[in-house]
Amino acid sequence: MPLIETEAIVLRTHRLGEADKIASLLTRQLGRLRAVAKGALSRRGRYGASLEPLSYIKVWIYDRENRDLQRVGSAEILESFFEMQGDYRVQLAAQYLAEVSERFLPDREVNERVFRLLLVVLRALKRSGEINRPLLFFDYWLLRLGGFLPDLSRCxxxxxxFAGQDGFYDPVAxxxxxxxxxxxxxxERVSASALGLVELFRRTRIEQWIEKESSPPCTQELRRLLEQIIEAHLEKKLTTRALLADAI
Ligand SMILES: [Zn+2]
Known part of the structure; x- marks a missing residue:
């Protein structure tokens, strides 16, 4: 059973019995997987704060091929996204990122660009405390990298x-x-200004977009459209999407 070192982002964890945890991880080298961390809940747990939701960690995994559940050998934290989640809106946004990643990304499919995307979006969320632009950026690139983004520029x-005209979303197509x-x-009408936003950030790094300008008024409208498209592909409603809509 090979022991593999990889970077990972913790998407979600849950208890397993008295002392163990199961972590859903997006890893850089092995894709998305689930692994059990023995003793993670015991008082002198050797994982410290590394197995908290959204932590960016270095982890050693016993890769049991063809098994559903891998085993965590050890883990250390590289960067925490825990404190920012004291703000409820940011916490929901972080949970949205985790939920979408968990449902949208296929098991064990390595995707370096999506891994980096999630990390830069988490950092943007942490630095700015803003919800709309980081999530919009994430939705857009996740759909685009996965080949699921419909053409937002023409009918x-x-x-x-569309060149300055409103578009209409067809949820069936x-x-x-x-x-x-x-x-x-x-x-559902999608305003020309919301569609025009894509040009604003498509060729920009998220840090630059957020630091140099203020959030354009239609950000939320475009974000909600992309969330609908993600849900359409998942064929399932996202729990965090409804919560976010209530909170902001
Ligand atoms: Zn047409």
Whole structure:
């Protein structure tokens, strides 16, 4: 049974019996997996604060191939995202990132870019305390890297560019159409300014976007559209999405 060293972000943990924890991890070298940490709940647990939700850690994993549950050998913390979660809105946003990563990313599929995406978005959340732009950035790139992002610049029907016109979201086709091509299903209007936002951050690093400008007014509108698209692909409602909608 090989012992593999990897970086990881802890997505979620839960108790297993009296002393153990099961951690759902997004690892850099092995993709997303679940692993049991023996003794993680005991008083002199050797994992310290490393197995807390959203911690960025270095972890050694006994890789039991073809098994559903791996085993944590040891872990040490590289960066904590624990304190920022004292702010309830930030905590919900962090839980949203964990929930989407857990459901959206296939088991054991290595994806370096998604790993880095989650890390930079967590850092942006921690530094700014802002919800909308970090989550929008995450949603956009997660969909795009996964090949699930519909064209946000032109109508799926006639291919005409939206160029300053509103679009309409069709939840059945999971795509945007123009005023002329919309059907009874595409009732949700997406403003031209929300669609225009994509150009603002598409070629920018998240740190620059957040530090240099203030949040544009349509950020939340575009974020909510992308959340709907994520849910459409998951074919399941996200628990944290509803909570976030109530909180901000
Ligand atoms: Zn059209």
């Amino acid at each position: 799926m029907g006639c291919q005409k560019s 999971v795509a945007l159409v123009c005023e002329n091509c919309r059907t009874g299903a595409s009732t």
